[in-house]
Amino acid sequence: GEDVEQSLFLSVREGDSSVINCTYTDSSSTYLYWYKQEPGAGLQLLTYIFSNMDMKQDQRLTVLLNKKDKHLSLRIADTQTGDSAIYFCAESIDYKLSFGAGTTVTVRA
Amino acid sequence: GAVVSQHPSWVICKSGTSVKIECRSLDFQATTMFWYRQFPKQSLMLMATSNEGSKATYEQGVEKDKFLINHASLTLSTLTVTSAHPEDSSFYICSARASVQGIEAFFGQGTRLTVV
Numbered sequence: 001g002e003d004v005e006q007s008l009f010l011s012v013r014e015g016d017s018s019v020i021n022c023t024y025t026d027s028s029s030t031y032l033y034w035y036k037q038e039p040g041a042g043l044q045l046l047t048y049i050f051s052n053m054d055m056k057q058d059q060r061l062t063v064l065l066n067k068k069d070k071h072l073s074l075r076i077a078d079t080q081t082g083d084s085a086i087y088f089c090a091e092s093i094d095y096k097l098s099f100g101a102g103t104t105v106t107v108r109a
Numbered sequence: 110g111a112v113v114s115q116h117p118s119w120v121i122c123k124s125g126t127s128v129k130i131e132c133r134s135l136d137f138q139a140t141t142m143f144w145y146r147q148f149p150k151q152s153l154m155l156m157a158t159s160n161e162g163s164k165a166t167y168e169q170g171v172e173k174d175k176f177l178i179n180h181a182s183l184t185l186s187t188l189t190v191t192s193a194h195p196e197d198s199s200f201y202i203c204s205a206r207a208s209v210q211g212i213e214a215f216f217g218q219g220t221r222l223t224v225v
Contacts, residue, residue, distance in 0.1 A: 031212055042115070042202050042216040043153075088152065095206070096143070097214060101152045 004091055004100035011106045018076040020103045022089035025070060029091035032065060034074045037086045037102070046074070046087075081107050111137045113205050115217030122193055122224055129189045130220045132203030138183035139205035143214065144176070147200040159186050193224040 003025040012018045024032070030051055035043040049056045049063045049072075056063045062075040072089055086102040112135040122128050132142055140161050145153040157173075159165040159180035167173045175197075177189040186205075190197055202219040 035216075040219070040221070042113075042218040043204075045213060045215065048212065095141070095211075096155060096158065097153075097204075098155075099152045102150075 004089060004098055006087075006089055006100035006103045008101065009104050009106070011108060012079050014079060014081060014107050014109050016079055018074075018079045018083065018105055018107075020074045020076075020087050020089075020105065022072040022074075022100055023070055024072065024089070024091045024098075026091060026093050026098075027067075027070065029093055031092040032063075032072050033090040033092070033097065034061075034063065035088045035090060035099075037088065043088065076105075079105075079107050081109070083107055111135075111205075111207070111213075111215045113139075113203065113215045113217040115203055115220055117220060118218060119221040120223070122222070124194055124224055125192055127189055127191045128193055128222060129187055130201055130203075130222075132186045132188070132205065132217050134184045134205045134215075137205075137207050139186075139207060140183065141211070142180055142186040142203055142205045144178060144186075144188050145202045145204070147202060147219075149200075153202060156188075190222065193222070195224045198222055198224045 006022045033048040034046045060077045064073045084107045088099045088102045090097040090099045114133045116131045142159045144156045147153050156171045157165045157167045159178045161180050165178035180186040204214045204216045
């Protein structure tokens with residue numbers, strides 16, 4: 001959606017960390033999400049963060065939220081070839097999800 | 110996480126015919142389901158929200174007579190594309206929440222519709 005913006009592409013070397021950034025506009029968002037989509041498939045929920053939190057860590061994934069700047073990031077540690085996919089951030093407003101355009105992450109050997 | 114199954118995975122139909130896509134929540138009851146459309150290399154566009162036992166709520170610009178949504182049970186919602194035309198060709202994805210306030214929305218695997 002037009003209210004959620006992401007960079008379109010990210011290339012990262014295997015083993016390095018990936019950082020995907022997202023900005024949103026609606027300060028009333030209650031939850032913010034990261035989804036992963038592999039070719040021809042649906043969306044897989046990776047993680048989500050409540051809007052009153054600053055950070056959430058889940059294994060290789062770290063989500064940072066700067067509510068003042070309306071900026072959300074997803075860090076993937078030790079990126080693997082299986083992490084190649086499109087990553088969508090989304091904000092929840094009135095229980096509806098509004099998605100960014102998606103960041104295509106390519107992991108190179 | 111919970112499982113949402115969408116069927117068929119892909120379908121090819123002739124222009125002017127109707128196509129029905131099913132979305133099932135397999136291990137939970139979904140009071141609310143959402144239907145999205147995704148164009149190649151683009152984001153998901155919400156088409157409508159369906160609540161079990163009531164009429165769907167369509168987003169602005171989505172033709173309710175063309176995209177018929179039925180949510181007759183707590184585990185099944187269907188999207189019927191009526192009188193399909195080539196411009197309706199797209200990837201359609203459903204998602205389901207266990208409740209209106211449910212934090213997590215689980216997605217089906219999507220249906221690739223091609224109208225020839």
